[in-house]
Amino acid sequence: MLADPLASWNEGVAKQAILAFITKATTAESADFVPLAERIAVFDNDGCLWPENPLPFQVAFAIDELKRRLVSEPELAEEPMVQAALSGDFAKLLAGKHFDGLMQILAITHAGMTADEFGDAVQAWLQTARHPRFKRPYDELTYQPMQELLSLLRAHGFKNFIVSGGGADFMRVWVERVYGIPPEQVVGSTARTKYELRDSGPVLIKTLDYLFVNDKQGKPVGIHQFIGRRPTLCCGNSDGDQAMLQYTTINNPLPSFGLIIHHTDAEREYAYDAETKSTGKLVEALKEAPSRGWIVVDMKQDWNAVFAET
Amino acid sequence: MLADPLASWNEGVAKQAILAFITKATTAESADFVPLAERIAVFDNDGCLWPENPLPFQVAFAIDELKRRLVSEPELAEEPMVQAALSGDFAKLLAGKHFDGLMQILAITHAGMTADEFGDAVQAWLQTARHPRFKRPYDELTYQPMQELLSLLRAHGFKNFIVSGGGADFMRVWVERVYGIPPEQVVGSTARTKYELRDSGPVLIKTLDYLFVNDKQGKPVGIHQFIGRRPTLCCGNSDGDQAMLQYTTINNPLPSFGLIIHHTDAEREYAYDAETKSTGKLVEALKEAPSRGWIVVDMKQDWNAVFAET
Numbered sequence: 001m002l003a004d005p006l007a008s009w010n011e012g013v014a015k016q017a018i019l020a021f022i023t024k025a026t027t028a029e030s031a032d033f034v035p036l037a038e039r040i041a042v043f044d045n046d047g048c049l050w051p052e053n054p055l056p057f058q059v060a061f062a063i064d065e066l067k068r069r070l071v072s073e074p075e076l077a078e079e080p081m082v083q084a085a086l087s088g089d090f091a092k093l094l095a096g097k098h099f100d101g102l103m104q105i106l107a108i109t110h111a112g113m114t115a116d117e118f119g120d121a122v123q124a125w126l127q128t129a130r131h132p133r134f135k136r137p138y139d140e141l142t143y144q145p146m147q148e149l150l151s152l153l154r155a156h157g158f159k160n161f162i163v164s165g166g167g168a169d170f171m172r173v174w175v176e177r178v179y180g181i182p183p184e185q186v187v188g189s190t191a192r193t194k195y196e197l198r199d200s201g202p203v204l205i206k207t208l209d210y211l212f213v214n215d216k217q218g219k220p221v222g223i224h225q226f227i228g229r230r231p232t233l234c235c236g237n238s239d240g241d242q243a244m245l246q247y248t249t250i251n252n253p254l255p256s257f258g259l260i261i262h263h264t265d266a267e268r269e270y271a272y273d274a275e276t277k278s279t280g281k282l283v284e285a286l287k288e289a290p291s292r293g294w295i296v297v298d299m300k301q302d303w304n305a306v307f308a309e310t
Numbered sequence: 311m312l313a314d315p316l317a318s319w320n321e322g323v324a325k326q327a328i329l330a331f332i333t334k335a336t337t338a339e340s341a342d343f344v345p346l347a348e349r350i351a352v353f354d355n356d357g358c359l360w361p362e363n364p365l366p367f368q369v370a371f372a373i374d375e376l377k378r379r380l381v382s383e384p385e386l387a388e389e390p391m392v393q394a395a396l397s398g399d400f401a402k403l404l405a406g407k408h409f410d411g412l413m414q415i416l417a418i419t420h421a422g423m424t425a426d427e428f429g430d431a432v433q434a435w436l437q438t439a440r441h442p443r444f445k446r447p448y449d450e451l452t453y454q455p456m457q458e459l460l461s462l463l464r465a466h467g468f469k470n471f472i473v474s475g476g477g478a479d480f481m482r483v484w485v486e487r488v489y490g491i492p493p494e495q496v497v498g499s500t501a502r503t504k505y506e507l508r509d510s511g512p513v514l515i516k517t518l519d520y521l522f523v524n525d526k527q528g529k530p531v532g533i534h535q536f537i538g539r540r541p542t543l544c545c546g547n548s549d550g551d552q553a554m555l556q557y558t559t560i561n562n563p564l565p566s567f568g569l570i571i572h573h574t575d576a577e578r579e580y581a582y583d584a585e586t587k588s589t590g591k592l593v594e595a596l597k598e599a600p601s602r603g604w605i606v607v608d609m610k611q612d613w614n615a616v617f618a619e620t
Binding site: 037040115159161168169172176182183184185186190192193194195197200201202204210212217218220221224225226227228229243246247250251252 | 469482492538560
């Protein structure tokens with residue numbers, strides 16, 4: 001007997017629907033066949049492939065970067081927004097129409113260095129930082145059932161893309177090693193870099209110019225701009241993914257599939273997505289799911305494992 | 311005997327250098343081995359994979375679009391910039407710091423419609439328009455030697471990307487059919503679309519907001535933003551490609567290869583790239599070539615065929 005490719009998924013509606021779609025999409029005689037080139041699968045990252053609690057991991061990185069930088073740049077501690085970030089006062093960072101506080105933190109931690117220097121900082125952080133609850137490196141906390149789904153789709157000719165509000169430069173450092181997804185299949189929030197030819201060679205300096213926030217209605221916009229065709233499979237976990245679920249599944253001339261990861265497991269992970277103030281709020285998309293035929297994964301019921309064993 | 315994979319290339323330095331690089335890059339025991347995931351090849355399009363004379367083909371499209379639109383929107387003829395475009399007065403379109411004239415033509419022909427409507431217009435144009443000199447559909451005028459090079463690289467595990475100043479939305483309509491390059495491997499000039507969920511389904515409305523011009527120093531910027539890693543092979547034909555040639559080859563920790571297509575054949579194609587006012591000017595990059603080891607292809611000498619036979 002063949003090993004179950006979705007071994008961490010309990011039998012149920014969600015697992016059956018996933019397997020049925022993949023079978024139909026890849027069976028040439030099926031009415032729901034999807035040509036190889038059109039097997040574009042898009043996945044949100046935070047809360048979909050790995051957790052986004054107690055803080056989105058990139059925010060944890062930014063705070064740890066502030067702490068690291070304070071050692072050599074103690075004057076940073078005088079900035080009110082740095083103080084807010086270090087004390088966890090995110091309301092203050094997100095206040096105002098243009099999120100001036102958050103932008104100031106991003107300007108310190110995500111701009112001014114070369115793209116390579118930034119990548120090295122992310123790499124170093126992943127090697128040393130530990131998640132406060134699970135006490136493991138952040139990149140060991142990917143969801144095992146989602147890793148299985150990524151592998152199964154890849155084995156069936158799907159090209160997996162990440163389409164996340166997270167920074168593309170942050171994710172591209174580790175996605176290939178962690179998910180088997182190459183950097184060129186990452187659509188994230190981006191800003192324009194600046195090219196310079198230095199004596200040491202060409203560099204790209206990170207800025208916050210022309211910031212593109214790849215979230216909510218920005219997700220179909222990002223998919224069009226970076227991928228250039230409509231996905232046939234979309235998986236998200238929050239209202240930030242609602243627009244890309246619509247874009248993938250509504251009146252798509254090709255067969256398509258929408259999947260929502262519903263965070264219902266406070267014991268093994270977190271149950272937070274009904275909170276309307278959470279970054280991972282799942283209210284509107286959940287309401288829309290039945291009429292669109294989007295399959296909702298109940299983490300507590302549908303997954304027999306959450307993280308990979310150590 | 312195996313067929314020559316570069317049959318349209320004459321024996322010479324350029325052909326030998328290309329074959330030698332591909333062999334070394336894909337031989338595991340070679341000191342110049344390039345791991346599969348890093349075989350990222352980037353190609354300019356206009357003047358590199360197809361001609362850019364007498365006008366860049368996308369400009370020909372825009373002018374034909376103006377003519378088509380004038381039938382139902384005769385009031386367009388009153389716009390001075392439309393008159394300039396139709397009479398070929400490109401100096402007027404390109405005058406001023408912000409290219410207001412050109413932007414106005416782009417606003418009429420490249421914005422305001424849905425992405426699908428724009429794609430349909432490009433498709434329809436390719437079916438009817440003919441190149442003024444060669445009397446063939448524009449998409450039949452790709453360079454046969456470059457098609458062979460794309461195929462040879464693909465057969466050796468290279469992922470071919472187009473990195474062009476042309477519009478991504480313009481190119482993505484036909485690149486898969488014409489070059490075997492999927493839309494998601496196109497980096498071009500882009501602007502942000504606007505997502506709307508209409509009764510008919512989701513649409514993306516084209517705008518000119520946040521215009522990104524993927525040319526000159528913008529090319530390494532675009533490569534970083536869209537691909538997220540440094541290419542190991544780069545092919546261009548003008549000073550607009552100089553920065554991406556630098557980015558690919560200077561102090562790249564991996565073996566790399568730079569190639570320049572030099573337009574020297576007025577008889578079979580065009581010899582124009584020494585003209586400093588040409589859009590395809592090749593002066594600075596040609597000067598830099600010897601010191602960087604970039605291989606220069608002399609179209610007249612190195613190619614025994616230019617276009618595919620009909």
